[in-house]
Amino acid sequence: xxxxxxxxxxxxxxxxxxxxxxxxxxxxxxxxxxxxxxxxxxxxxxxxxxxxxxxxxxxxxxxxxxxxxxxxxxxxxxxxxxxxxxxxxxxxxxxxxxxxxxxxxxxxxxxxxxxxxxxxxxxxxxxxxxxxxxxxxxxxxxxxxxxxxxxxxxxxxxxxxxxxxxxxxxxxxxxxxxxxxxxxxxxxxxxxxxxxxxxxxxxxxxxxxxxxxxxxxxxxxxxxxxxxxxxxxxxxxxxxxxxxxxxxxxxxxxxxxxxxxxxxxxxxxxxxxxxxxxxxxxxxxxxxxxxxxxxxxxxxxxxxxxxxxxxxxxxxxxxxxxxxxxxxxxxxxxxxxxxxxxxxxxxxxxxxxxxxxxxxxxxxxxxxxxxxxxxxxxxxxxxxxxxxxxxxxxxxxxxxxxxxxxxxxxxxxxxxxxxxxxxxxxxxxxxxxxxxxxxxxxxxxxxxxxxxxxxx
Amino acid sequence: xxxxxxxxxxxxxxxxxxxxxxxxxxxxxxxxxxxxxxxxxxxxxxxxxxxxxxxxxxxxxxxxxxxxxxxxxxxxxxxxxxxxxxxxxxxxxxxxxxxxxxxxxxxxxxxxxxxxxxxxxxxxxxxxxxxxxxxxxxxxxxxxxxxxxxxxxxxxxxxxxxxxxxxxxxxxxxxxxxxxxxxxxxxxxxxxxxxxxxxxxxxxxxxxxxxxxxxxxxxxxxxxxxxxxxxxxxxxxxxxxxxxxxxxxxxxxxxxxxxxxxxxxxxxxxxxxxxxxxxxxxxxxxxxxxxxxxxxxxxxxxxxxxxxxxxxxxxxxxxxxxxxxxxxxxxxxxxxxxxxxxxxxxxxxxxxxxxxxxxxxxxxxxxxxxxxxxxxxxxxxxxxxxxxxxxxxxxxxxxxxxxxxxxxxxxxxxxxxxxxxxxxxxxxxxxxxxxxxxxxxxxxxxxxxxxxxxxx
Numbered sequence: 001x002x003x004x005x006x007x008x009x010x011x012x013x014x015x016x017x018x019x020x021x022x023x024x025x026x027x028x029x030x031x032x033x034x035x036x037x038x039x040x041x042x043x044x045x046x047x048x049x050x051x052x053x054x055x056x057x058x059x060x061x062x063x064x065x066x067x068x069x070x071x072x073x074x075x076x077x078x079x080x081x082x083x084x085x086x087x088x089x090x091x092x093x094x095x096x097x098x099x100x101x102x103x104x105x106x107x108x109x110x111x112x113x114x115x116x117x118x119x120x121x122x123x124x125x126x127x128x129x130x131x132x133x134x135x136x137x138x139x140x141x142x143x144x145x146x147x148x149x150x151x152x153x154x155x156x157x158x159x160x161x162x163x164x165x166x167x168x169x170x171x172x173x174x175x176x177x178x179x180x181x182x183x184x185x186x187x188x189x190x191x192x193x194x195x196x197x198x199x200x201x202x203x204x205x206x207x208x209x210x211x212x213x214x215x216x217x218x219x220x221x222x223x224x225x226x227x228x229x230x231x232x233x234x235x236x237x238x239x240x241x242x243x244x245x246x247x248x249x250x251x252x253x254x255x256x257x258x259x260x261x262x263x264x265x266x267x268x269x270x271x272x273x274x275x276x277x278x279x280x281x282x283x284x285x286x287x288x289x290x291x292x293x294x295x296x297x298x299x300x301x302x303x304x305x306x307x308x309x310x311x312x313x314x315x316x317x318x319x320x321x322x323x324x325x326x327x328x329x330x331x332x333x334x335x336x337x338x339x340x341x342x343x344x345x346x347x348x349x350x351x352x353x354x355x356x357x358x359x360x361x362x363x364x365x366x367x368x369x370x371x372x373x374x375x376x377x378x379x380x381x382x383x384x385x386x387x388x389x390x391x392x393x394x395x396x397x398x399x400x401x402x403x404x405x406x407x408x409x410x411x412x413x414x415x416x417x418x419x420x421x422x423x424x425x426x427x428x429x430x431x432x433x434x435x436x437x438x439x440x441x442x443x444x445x446x447x448x449x450x451x452x453x454x455x456x
Numbered sequence: 457x458x459x460x461x462x463x464x465x466x467x468x469x470x471x472x473x474x475x476x477x478x479x480x481x482x483x484x485x486x487x488x489x490x491x492x493x494x495x496x497x498x499x500x501x502x503x504x505x506x507x508x509x510x511x512x513x514x515x516x517x518x519x520x521x522x523x524x525x526x527x528x529x530x531x532x533x534x535x536x537x538x539x540x541x542x543x544x545x546x547x548x549x550x551x552x553x554x555x556x557x558x559x560x561x562x563x564x565x566x567x568x569x570x571x572x573x574x575x576x577x578x579x580x581x582x583x584x585x586x587x588x589x590x591x592x593x594x595x596x597x598x599x600x601x602x603x604x605x606x607x608x609x610x611x612x613x614x615x616x617x618x619x620x621x622x623x624x625x626x627x628x629x630x631x632x633x634x635x636x637x638x639x640x641x642x643x644x645x646x647x648x649x650x651x652x653x654x655x656x657x658x659x660x661x662x663x664x665x666x667x668x669x670x671x672x673x674x675x676x677x678x679x680x681x682x683x684x685x686x687x688x689x690x691x692x693x694x695x696x697x698x699x700x701x702x703x704x705x706x707x708x709x710x711x712x713x714x715x716x717x718x719x720x721x722x723x724x725x726x727x728x729x730x731x732x733x734x735x736x737x738x739x740x741x742x743x744x745x746x747x748x749x750x751x752x753x754x755x756x757x758x759x760x761x762x763x764x765x766x767x768x769x770x771x772x773x774x775x776x777x778x779x780x781x782x783x784x785x786x787x788x789x790x791x792x793x794x795x796x797x798x799x800x801x802x803x804x805x806x807x808x809x810x811x812x813x814x815x816x817x818x819x820x821x822x823x824x825x826x827x828x829x830x831x832x833x834x835x836x837x838x839x840x841x842x843x844x845x846x847x848x849x850x851x852x853x854x855x856x857x858x859x860x861x862x863x864x865x866x867x868x869x870x871x872x873x874x875x876x877x878x879x880x881x882x883x884x885x886x887x888x889x890x891x892x893x894x895x896x897x898x899x900x901x902x903x904x905x906x907x908x909x910x911x912x
Contacts, residue, residue, distance in 0.1 A: 033772070157771065198673060202771045209734075211736075212886050215856060215884050220756050221756030221786070221855075222730065223740050227759035228691070231759070232691040237684075278675060279667025279668070282680075282810050283811070284678070284809075295676075300676050300677030302681055302684075303765065304683075304765050304773060305683070306686075307762065308762040309761035310552065310782060311762070312550060313489065315489070315820050316550055318549075318760050320761065323759075328771070330672070353740075355736065357737055363770060399674045399676070399677075400671060401673050428671050428674075430669035
């Protein structure tokens with residue numbers, strides 16, 4: 001425990017430097033989905049590798065994939081000691097709508113207790129806190145466990161090359177469990193550990209009418225407007241009670257048992273706070289479930305984007321040739337993402353009229369996961385959170401998707417401890433993403449306590 | 457008639473020069489709706505004024521409005537002679553989707569019998585043909601009628617300042633009838649005169665949910681997705697039989713009588729050709745009416761554009777804060793465009809759920825019109841078409857809107873002769889807009905015969 005206390009002291013002494021390095025990390029525009037940022041993504045990988053090296057990780061390598069590279073690190077512990085693989089990603093989401101950012105997304109700005117930047121919360125802040133914990137601990141002597149790092153650059157585009165990477169480096173990545181830092185807690189002072197994640201299946205649906213855009217006066221009303229047809233199809237994807245209508249969508253959904261519903265009911269939550277946090281005029285959702293059940297335990301379908309015809313300023317009297325929607329589903333444990341593609345196509349075959357044509361492209365998918373809450377690593381994480389936050393963490397189901405968790409269960413046979421410090425109100429993926437700075441610092445200390453507790 | 461024959465000869469001798477000037481006209485990017493083209497629009501007005509001057513029009517002026525200027529021209533005829541006001545516009549529609557143009561929209565290219573460019577058909581080709589007819593005629597001696605030109609630069613944005621201009625210059629614009637060149641014929645060898653036009657009411661509808669874009673995994677399924685809500689609202693704007701459901705939408709629609717239905721049935725038309733022309737997989741429309749009735753005699757509602765959330769390449773798991781649609785209605789005689797705004801709002805009040813908010817902005821509107829087919833000017837136009845095309849023109853109802861026609865009826869008390877040579881297949885407002893060149897040349901000759909016939 002002396003090592004731990006000294007590491008905590010080191011982290012506190014180096015707080016300003018850590019924050020400056022965090023800012024530098026946030027300045028690199030590592031948007032993985034945009035081809036024009038390929039060089040920025042590569043620079044970010046190099047930056048992260050340098051940080052691992054600075055933190056005392058013995059072997060660090062930037063390893064190529066068919067897409068953006070993986071940053072790998074390793075420090076061997078004593079023979080027979082457990083092995084922990086820390087997972088994170090260094091890429092970020094695009095920044096549009098960019099004109100809604102108060103400060104530029106890649107010029108981190110501290111306002112009050114928050115730092116604002118794309119990636120501040122998702123997840124540069126989290127993975128960087130873990131690296132700083134490793135730096136603080138490695139100053140105190142050899143690690144009592146084997147530490148591995150796997151930090152990818154394609155999480156925000158669905159990790160298209162990670163599966164092949166894990167297969168190719170199967171032996172290198174062997175471990176007893178994963179610490180996944182791409183996670184959050186429930187509220188600023190409410191520590192939490194996520195034990196269930198939703199899967200994702202994300203599609204682009206295009207509906208076509210005429211061969212090209214036509215004049216809406218000369219042709220409108222004589223052929224089916226594809227924007228209207230798309231609206232009709234999307235409108236039909238939920239029934240009046242908010243259930244998703246894709247055929248078979250709920251077939252494999254695991255029912256919530258009474259014990260879990262009771263546990264969810266005990267979580268700190270109020271409809272009024274949720275309304276205030278989102279700014280929506282009212283809540284909405286699947287009938288028969290409350291908000292936390294809808295988010296954590298039920299599959300959902302969302303329109304993520306929609307585009308057709310003329311969308312500039314003013315008026316253009318065009319009858320569009322096509323209309324496009326990005327549609328994604330969040331899936332719970334036991335649902336197969338691959339099935340959703342078939343369900344969506346079955347829905348379209350049944351409901352799309354012969355007056356337009358449709359095409360579906362699957363953009364990304366990943367399975368949901370549910371973890372054992374009683375492992376030694378879970379216990380160590382729980383103890384660390386309780387020590388730093390002064391209260392026992394809650395165990396929660398997460399609405400978001402971390403497909404890597406299911407992938408690591410499948411490919412390496414290991415569970416993940418979800419340990420990160422993002423907040424639901426951080427605005428990740430949207431404008432003005434932020435990280436609550438006190439928890440960035442508590443995060444470093446939590447990782448120090450957690451790792452110190454692993455060798456015990 | 458000697459003057460007429462000499463003018464025809466002059467037009468044939470100067471064909472190459474006329475085509476080169478037409479090309480120069482098409483090269484100027486007079487997109488009235490885009491602020492960045494303001495200078496181009498002004499340059500176009502100057503170019504048109506120069507052409508009127510070159511054509512022998514005695515008094516030419518560029519006259520300011522609160523928006524883009526009007527080009528005015530006048531040549532006085534003998535005392536007691538009739539006065540014709542020629543109407544046209546020199547502005548054009550935007551060019552998106554620009555990547556679907558085979559040749560750049562402002563680099564006119566002749567392929568086969570067609571010239572391709574934005575504005576080739578709508579309506580630089582038409583107004584320019586009339587100006588060249590005036591040039592040919594003015595070489596032959598004084599006009600037997602008073603000629604006035606009113607060429608505006610804001611037709612494609614709904615002529616927001618034309619009403620005030622006409623009011624301000626009410627005396628200057630006095631005339632016995634209008635020749636509106638913003639018109640077309642039915643097929644390459646089927647001359648036609650439009651005697652009815654549809655009105656237009658064009659709106660932007662915005663639906664809002666959360667205050668800002670949110671993560672679709674963390675919030676999706678707990679609040680109403682505004683893109684989904686917009687789809688639900690748009691889907692409900694037509695019933696299963698293709699009727700528009702806005703309350704009161706059909707209240708003032710004038711029923712088609714048996715005689716008009718019979719006249720429409722005699723027009724050259726086939727469903728197969730219409731399908732081939734549009735490229736749509738099937739026809740669609742209001743039950744109880746055929747295509748030409750739907751286009752010419754029934755009001756319709758179209759989605760002209762739609763935008764929400766992430767529409768770039770790849771996937772972004774965002775729950776959008778808002779969704780927008782451009783929605784326009786085409787109206788038939790007796791429907792009041794101002795009523796449609798109220799009808800749309802009434803529909804939204806009735807059907808928009810409390811889980812989202814909505815806002816409607818009216819972007820533009822204009823009334824429909826129906827004209828007397830038996831005036832001397834109509835007769836002169838009919839004769840001219842028969843002389844040049846070798847067959848009697850058909851009289852037709854037009855699906856498009858030329859709100860200026862109703863405006864001139866209201867403000868100056870005069871009817872319009874719709875005389876232009878665009879074709880339904882010209883692709884106006886869309887990519888690869890074209891003009892059938894043989895009819896551009898026949899158009900010049902038709903205008904020559906028409907004007908020669910007026911003094912008689």
